[in-house]
Structures are given as structure tokens and as C-alpha cells.
Ligand SMILES: Nc1ncnc2c1ncn2[C@@H]1O[C@H](COP(=O)(O)OP(=O)(O)OP(=O)(O)O)[C@@H](O)[C@H]1O
Ligand code: SF4
């Protein structure tokens with residue numbers, strides 16, 4: 001088990017280095033010069049050169065990369081060229097609203113997706129199954145910003161159930177939840193569709209296995225068979241799809257934040273890209289990637305806890 | 314004759330096919346009483362498993378029983394509400410399946426799986442269920458049961474897994490035990506151990522046992538009566554000694570050709586017969602065995618009429634049985 005944990009940790013480190021590397025070179029591959037952005041179009045050649053030298057932008061790219069890795073290893077991702085503040089600190093301050101949205105969205109996705117998938121599998125071929133799968137197909141097919149706009153139009157504008165703005169400065173828990181509800185619902189339901197489809201197919205596979213027939217022959221109640229014996233077997237593919245859709249829903253969260261005018265990582269990173277604020281973008285990518293990789297590492301550990309056969313490997 | 318503990322009457326089970334219902338088993342009648350072992354033999358695909366799974370309401374959808382009864386102590390299981398049937402399964406009638414390697418749930422400890430069966434029928438707590446699980450593992454001769462209850466299925470050998478499955482099947486002291494080729498997937502040495510265990514348990518508990526097998530040596534040693542199945546039907550049934558001494562159905566005769574007497578050693582398998590059994594979708598209209606039968610004759614109706622099982626102790630479903638006996 002200890003070895004298993006160590007292996008997960010090593011995978012985590014490798015994944016993070018790989019992701020920041022890609023982000024580093026991608027940012028430098030797109031045209032644009034942060035020095036010009038900071039000093040404006042009328043800056044003199046000398047002052048531009050001086051700023052580039054100060055930022056280290058005159059060095060060869062591989063040398064910049066080396067310096068970046070060295071300081072990143074110490075936890076220093078540089079300062080935002082726009083505000084001059086620590087890039088990591090600036091990104092960090094945008095994390096809470098995004099984390100709220102992502103967590104609420106995933107919670108809704110799991111709360112709807114898993115039970116619907118199970119019910120569809122148990123009622124395979126019936127009206128319930130067909131209805132759930134049609135809904136799921138709809139959830140997958142419509143882009144999340146379209147869903148967001150429709151939600152605003154119907155639930156907020158026409159019915160007045162929720163505010164159209166996804167955030168509030170009003171204090172208190174209730175206003176915060178009330179404003180978060182609609183964006184989280186939009187984000188969650190599109191992910192729920194994926195989870196429902198996968199849960200259904202995972203459950204169908206397990207329910208056809210020999211040990212389930214044995215449990216039935218032994219008189220174990222059907223409810224117990226589905227929600228306990230079969231579900232634990234289906235848990236690994238279900239968790240795997242949750243891990244995959246988490247990365248995907250972070251991407252969607254940026255769109256949802258835009259549609260509902262919510263502050264968060266989405267708007268922060270978008271602004272940084274437009275400003276060629278290399279340090280801020282890198283810090284943002286690192287935080288997003290760390291969230292995805294951490295979740296997946298956590299899931300790897302959970303897999304081991306669920307399936308004893310995986311612990312040996 | 315004492316009343317049978319478990320009796321099938323005219324059981325017919327079918328799945329929907331392109332051209333109407335496909336009858337997997339047809340008009341199967343057989344019975345087994347307390348303390349008795351009924352062997353069920355027949356080629357692969359002859360309907361042995363379907364017969365007993367459908368009798369217990371376990372035939373996977375869209376398969377269903379379209380006719381007949383499955384009587385347990387006189388109660389027709391097929392007329393019971395699902396919840397009442399569930400209470401019979403596992404508690405009154407235990408079943409051991411063909412493949413022990415996949416029969417246990419890979420993500421639960423074996424002790425918990427046995428406890429799950431106990432708790433499905435008894436209102437006992439976790440602790441008590443766990444204690445009983447240890448006793449049951451000991452009962453099926455698994456060494457060091459107190460430690461082994463905590464293990465997962467992949468930590469057991471095939472033979473040990475079959476023992477665990479047998480422990481689950483006898484956990485509630487069922488009156489009927491159906492063992493469906495319990496040893497086919499196991500090593501030869503382990504096969505004998507499992508069969509010995511089963512017959513020991515049957516004797517101690519006085520259960521009625523149905524033993525589905527391909528091994529005629531096992532039939533000779535362990536069974537009191539035998540039912541031979543072919544293409545979804547029972548074609549011959551009777552006491553083992555009677556049927557072994559004087560098989561009457563051409564199919565049985567062909568199967569037994571290699572073993573003339575009751576002293577068949579263990580591991581004597583059914584003799585292969587030229588040709589293959591018909592697909593349940595395309596059974597010939599007369600006797601299903603006609604295409605492979607050495608005695609088939611149009612004049613006796615072999616190709617046009619379905620032979621029905623006679624109604625005696627040693628019963629046969631063949632148009633020509635009288636003539637065959639005269640010839641013998
Ligand atoms: N759920 C099902 N749906 C459709 N056909 C089935 C189903 N189960 C079994 N069959 C068919 O019914 C026939 C009888 O199958 P069954 O499993 O009872 O044979 P068996 O005598 O137990 O054979 P074996 O010795 O290989 O276990 C076979 O032709 C099989 O293909
Ligand atoms: S009925 Fe005819 S074909 Fe069928 S087993 Fe008897 S002799 Fe052979």
C-alpha cells in the first residue's frame with residue numbers, strides 16, 4: 001500500500017512538471033511581447049530593451065525555461081508583469097469562487113448522474129431508460145454556454161427563480177447559494193449527462209456478471225444487489241469518468257463564469273493571456289493542472305481502497 | 314413413494330426469437346426427495362442450467378417460464394410473489410454454479426459475502442454474521458477460517474473459491490442443493506475433494522441434491538437416480554442402476570457405449586456422438602435426436618412426431634423403445 005501511495009505521488013510530480021512545461025512554451029509560441037504591452041506602443045527601443053533585460057526576456061528560451069523551473073521548484077512563479085504582485089498570490093485569490101462553482105457543479109453532476117444511470121441500467125429497455133438516455137444525450141450535445149443562456153432566459157428572466165448574475169457582494173450564506181445555484185446547475189447538468197451514460201453502461205456490465213447471479217440465487221434482495229454489491233464493482237469506472245469530466249468541467253467553468261459574470265480563475269487567466277502576462281498565465285495553468293492531477297491522484301488511491309486487486313500492482 | 318422435496322412438472326422456458334418464442338427447455342419433469350441425489354446429464358447446451366435457473370426464477374430477461382410448475386414441498390415457486398420466491402432461494406434451495414472463478418464478487422471480502430447471504434434471510438447483526446461465516450468456512454474445510462474470512466476472492470484458489478460458494482449455498486441449511494457442474498473448472502484432484510465434500514454435506518444435512526455433471530463415474534458413485542437431457546428435454550430417467558444396466562433411449566445408449574457397467578472409474582466422460590445437437594431455434598419437427606440416431610425410422614414417426622416421456626419408474630421418450638428392447 002505504501003508503495004502504491006509513493007507511486008501515485010511520483011506520477012503527480014511528473015504530470016505537474018509536464019503541464020507547466022507545455023504552458024511555458026505555448027505562451028512563448030503565441031505572438032506578442034509583454035514589454036510592448038506594459039510600456040505601450042510609443043515606448044523607445046532603449047526602454048523596451050531595458051525592460052526585456054530586467055524580465056529576462058532577452059535570454060534564449062531554454063535559459064528562460066531553466067530559470068523558470070529553478071524558481072518554480074522553490075515555489076516562486078514570478079510576479080505578474082501587469083500588477084507587479086506575486087503571480088501565485090494573484091491566482092490564488094481567484095481560486096475560491098471557481099472552486100465553489102466547480103465543487104457545487106460536480107456535486108450536482110454526481111447527485112443526478114449516478115442515480116439516473118443506475119435506474120436506467122436496472123430498467124434497461126423500458127421507458128425510464130429511454131427517457132434518461134435521451135435527456136443525457138441532450139445534456140451532452142448542447143454547449144454549456146447555450147445551456148447557460150437558456151437557463152438565464154427561462155429560470156431567471158421569465159420565471160424569476162434565480163438571479164441572472166452568478167455572484168453577489170451581499171453578505172451571508174443564503175444570497176451566495178442563491179446566486180451560485182444557477183451556474184452550478186448549468187455546469188453540473190452537462191457533466192451529469194456523461195456520468196449517467198457511463199454509470200449505466202458500467203452497471204449493465206456488472207449486473208450481467210456471474211457473482212450477481214450467485215447473489216440472486218442466494219436470495220439477496222434486489223435493492224441490496226444493485227446499490228451495494230453491483231455498485232461497488234461499477235465504482236471504479238464511475239470514479240474514472242468523474243476524474244475525466246472534472247478537467248473538462250474546469251474548462252466549462254470558465255465559460256459558465258463568463259455567461260453568469262462570475263469572478264474567478266476564468267476571467268483572471270483570460271485577461272492574463274490577452275496581456276501576455278506570462279507569469280500569471282503559468283501560475284493559473286499550474287493551479288488548474290494541480291487541481292486536476294490532485295483529484296486524479298486521490299481517485300487512484302480510492303481505486304486501491306475499492307478493488308483489492310489493484311493494491312498489489 | 315415419499316413426496317418429492319423438489320419437483321418440476323412440465324417446465325417450459327423460452328426466450329423471444331425472430332420467429333416467435335424459442336423454447337430452451339420443454340416439458341421438463343423430474344423430482345428429487347430428501348436424502349436423495351438426482352444426477353442430470355446431457356451434452357453441453359442440452360438445457361441443464363436453464364432448467365434449474367428458470368425453476369428458481371433466475372433466467373435472465375427476456376427469458377421466461379411459459380408453462381409448468383416448480384414445486385418445493387408442494388408449493389409452486391413460479392406462482393410466488395418475487396419477495397416470497399427470494400425467501401426460498403438461498404434459504405430453502407441452495408445452488409452452486411459452474412464457474413467458481415467468477416462466482417464471487419471480487420471487491421468484497423469472502424466473509425462479508427457469506428454474511429450478506431445470512432443477513433438476506435436472518436435478522437442478525439454484523440458480528441454474529443461474521444462469526445457464522447467463520448463456522449461455515451470451517452464447515453467446508455477451509456484451513457484457518459478465522460483469518461481467511463478477511464481475505465478477498467483473488468487470494469483463494471479455484472477449489473477454495475468453490476468451497477466458499479458451497480458455504481454460501483448451505484449457509485441457511487437448505488433442504489435442496491442444486492450443484493451445477495461444480496467441478497468442471499477445477500483440477501482433477503480438487504474435483505474429487507469438492508464432490509466428496511458435497512456428498513458429505515448432503516448426508517449430514519439430509520438434503521435433496523441435484524448434481525449436474527458430465528462425469529458418468531460420479532453419477533455411478535454418488536447418484537441414486539439419473540435424468541438424461543437432450544435438446545431441452547428429459548429423454549430418459551430412472552434409477553441409476555437400472556439406467557446404467559439397461560439404457561433404453563438411443564441417445565443414452567450412445568452416451569454409455571464406452572462404459573458397459575457400474576464400475577466406471579471417476580473421470581469417465583460422456584462418449585461423444587457424431588454430429589451436433591440442434592440449435593433450440595431449429596429443432597427438427599419429430600424427435601430432436603433423429604438426425605444423429607442409429608435407430609431412427611420414418612415408419613415409426615421419428616421424423617414427424619415428438620416422442621413423449623413414458624410415465625413409469627424408468628421412463629423413456631422414444632418411439633422405438635419397445636422394438637429396441639426386443640432386439641437387445
Ligand atoms: N439467456 C439465454 N438466452 C438465450 N438462449 C440461452 C440463454 N441461456 C441459455 N441459452 C441457450 O439454451 C440452451 C441450453 O443452455 P444451458 O446453459 O442450459 O445448457 P447446459 O446443458 O447447461 O450446457 P453446459 O453443459 O454447457 O452448461 C443453449 O442452446 C443455450 O445457448
Ligand atoms: S424417437 Fe426415433 S429418432 Fe428419436 S431416439 Fe427414438 S428411435 Fe431415435
Ligand SMILES: [Mg+2]
Pocket residue numbers: 361362363411493
Ligand atoms: Mg450449464
